[in-house]
Amino acid sequence: MRNIKVLLLLPVFAIFFTINAYAGTWIQDNKGWWYDQGNGTWPSNSWQWIDGNSDGTAECYYFDKFGYCMINTITPDNYRVNASGAWIENNIVQTKKVDVADTRYTLLNGTIRVLKYNEVLAVQGINDPNPNSSIDRDKDFILFILDMPQALTCKTIDGxxxxxxxxxxSLNDLPDIKAYNGQHVKAGFDLNVAYWPSDTSLPLGAPVINDMYIDK
Structure with missing residues (x-):
């Protein structure tokens, strides 16, 4: 994991190699470019819409498992990015209009599923963490099943x-998302208000999402 404290040791370097954006800052080190989201976290293994010059138009960038922006290559989910790291189709940079709120969202690909208790256990490949309880056995659980595992940073209950x-x-706090059951989508998630569960409810250990949108 990258240590943010390194930035404090290199103030001159940071001044020359940063580009301010709405929700964070582009930073370059000797391994490449990464994006400081301004809250002690950075995107990794995921797409991120970023308005780097604050003109109201964001480009989409893919960050690898170490948090570095992929450049001039094909991403793990088979999209092409140019020499600046921006997603392109037919050599045209893909953009979207954004406001300040939009830049909070991390873009991920996956499938929305509404499942029963035992189906969730099967998807997660785990044993029942609550074998002596009958609670939630008939409940509908709303999951976003990622195309590939992602390293995410979220808050805990204690802050x-x-x-x-x-x-x-876990999309259990967003019942309206049930309408997308079975659909493969690209969706934006505000991880600043997501949190790690502190109990053994299902889906076990999955971050609880409170704010998302379907990217259309």
Whole structure:
């Protein structure tokens, strides 16, 4: 994991190699470019819409497992990015109009599923963490099943935060998302208001999402 404290040791370097954006800052080190989201976190293994010059138009960038922007290559989910790291189709940079709020969202690909208790256990490949309880056996669980595992940083109930690699996200707090059951989508998630569960409810260990949108 990258240590943010390094920035404090290199103030001159940071001044010359940063580009301010709405929600964070582009930073370059000797390994490449990464994006400081301004809250002690950075995107990794994910897409991010970023308006780097604050003109109201964002470009989409893919960050690898170490948090570095992929450049002039094909991403793991088979999209092309140019020499600046921006997503392109037919050599045209893909953009979207954004406001300040939009830049909070991390873009991820996956499938929305509404499942019963035992189906969630099967998707996660785990044993029942609550074998002696009958609670939630008939409940509908709303999951976002990621195309590939992602390292995400979320808050904890007590106000801390940490990163973990996950395969599913919990959308149980967003009942309207049930309408997308079975659909493969690209969606934006505000991880600043997501949190890690502190109990053994399902999906086990999955970050609980409170704010998202379907990217259309």
């Amino acid at each position: 801390g935060s940490y990163s973990r690699t996950v395969k599913v996200l």
